[in-house]
Amino acid sequence: MNMNREEIIAALSPDKDPAELFALADKVRRENVGDAVHLRGLIEFSNHCRRRCYYCGIRAGNARVRRYRLSPEQILDCARTAVRLNYKTIVMQSGEDPHYDPKALASILEAVKTETGLAITLSVGEHSREDYKLLRAAGADRFLLRFETSDRRLFSMLKPDSDYDTRFRCLAWLKEAGFQVGSGVMSGLPGQSLESMADDILLFKELELDMVGIGPFIANPDTPMAGAHNGTLEAALRMVALTRIVTVNTHIPATTAMGSIDPKGRQKALRCGANVLMPNISPAEHRSDYSLYPGKICVSEAPEDCAGCMDAMLKNLGRARAEGFGHSLKSIEASPR
Ligand code: SAM
Ligand code: FES
Numbered sequence: 001m002n003m004n005r006e007e008i009i010a011a012l013s014p015d016k017d018p019a020e021l022f023a024l025a026d027k028v029r030r031e032n033v034g035d036a037v038h039l040r041g042l043i044e045f046s047n048h049c050r051r052r053c054y055y056c057g058i059r060a061g062n063a064r065v066r067r068y069r070l071s072p073e074q075i076l077d078c079a080r081t082a083v084r085l086n087y088k089t090i091v092m093q094s095g096e097d098p099h100y101d102p103k104a105l106a107s108i109l110e111a112v113k114t115e116t117g118l119a120i121t122l123s124v125g126e127h128s129r130e131d132y133k134l135l136r137a138a139g140a141d142r143f144l145l146r147f148e149t150s151d152r153r154l155f156s157m158l159k160p161d162s163d164y165d166t167r168f169r170c171l172a173w174l175k176e177a178g179f180q181v182g183s184g185v186m187s188g189l190p191g192q193s194l195e196s197m198a199d200d201i202l203l204f205k206e207l208e209l210d211m212v213g214i215g216p217f218i219a220n221p222d223t224p225m226a227g228a229h230n231g232t233l234e235a236a237l238r239m240v241a242l243t244r245i246v247t248v249n250t251h252i253p254a255t256t257a258m259g260s261i262d263p264k265g266r267q268k269a270l271r272c273g274a275n276v277l278m279p280n281i282s283p284a285e286h287r288s289d290y291s292l293y294p295g296k297i298c299v300s301e302a303p304e305d306c307a308g309c310m311d312a313m314l315k316n317l318g319r320a321r322a323e324g325f326g327h328s329l330k331s332i333e334a335s336p337r
Pocket of ligand 1: 055056093094095096123124144145148185186215217218219220257291292
């Protein structure tokens with residue numbers, strides 16, 4: 001559905017009652033992606049990172065983080081857990097960890113794919129064009145790389161050792177390599193304007209993304225952004241709703257960050273445009289160390305607990321788990337559905 005920049009800015013304004021916007025987004029979601037919700041098992045396999053993003057708790061140099069890295073066998077074990085819990089996709093996420101370079105990752109991907117046949121999403125940051133091709137050939141189907149904000153000035157303040165144009169070049173390379181591509185932003189960043197949030201949403205559409213993730217910014221006390229104001233759930237929900245309306249059939253998760261700032265955050269997101277959940281299946285002993293922001297939910301639960309919690313949540317909403325891999329509804333190069 002087309003909305004121009006002015007209309008999007010007006011709908012993002014905190015002065016406007018969001019009820020109508022949320023109802024429209026729920027309708028667009030129901031008509032275009034259905035009632036079923038895709039469960040993607042999240043494996044946070046390393047919290048080592050070479051970058052120093054100002055907002056991120058696992059940034060290099062944060063001495064308060066207990067660093068860990070799962071072994072290939074532990075990652076494979078997590079994938080087996082996903083199979084047991086009847087998840088069809090795993091999301092392998094980490095900091096930009098030089099130990100797990102694309103060659104090392106490729107051999108893990110091959111092992112996981114051969115044994116489990118699961119769909120695999122990667123979220124491992126910026127790499128070269130050739131390395132993205134290697135990861136795709138090794139069996140990864142999808143890739144998440146948030147551009148974090150469309151505001152060039154804000155981006156360079158928040159990510160002092162990254163380059164705005166390179167981030168978007170990576171998104172183009174991912175698409176060229178045949179990945180189903182996801183991107184996204186944080187909402188409520190200090191200094192983020194309604195205009196730039198509207199530009200984020202217009203960019204989601206222009207980039208023809210398969211998946212869009214939006215989460216509220218949550219200030220981490222162990223980062224340079226300690227003490228900054230957090231984003232609100234409502235601003236994040238407005239962005240989810242507008243993204244659904246404007247991009248129509250993208251996969252949009254009800255994110256962990258939403259559930260972390262409001263106990264009903266994910267349920268609310270599922271009722272205004274979201275159609276994906278990402279239950280954590282990382283080993284219990286490391287969960288609290290993947291500490292992007294304070295108050296992160298699901299750090300003491302076992303994978304089975306999260307699965308039960310998700311099913312109860314869906315039942316309560318009158319929704320059900322999706323069957324099948326939940327590949328892109330846009331991409332033509334997707335693996336068999
Ligand atoms: N290293 C990869 C990358 O940067 O694309 C993937 C992992 S990164 C930790 C995953 C996402 O966490 C980021 O894209 C960012 O949006 C989110 N994140 C990090 N710190 C956050 C914070 N303080 N509040 C909310 N989201 C945060
Ligand atoms: Fe790791 Fe930003 S701190 S990618």
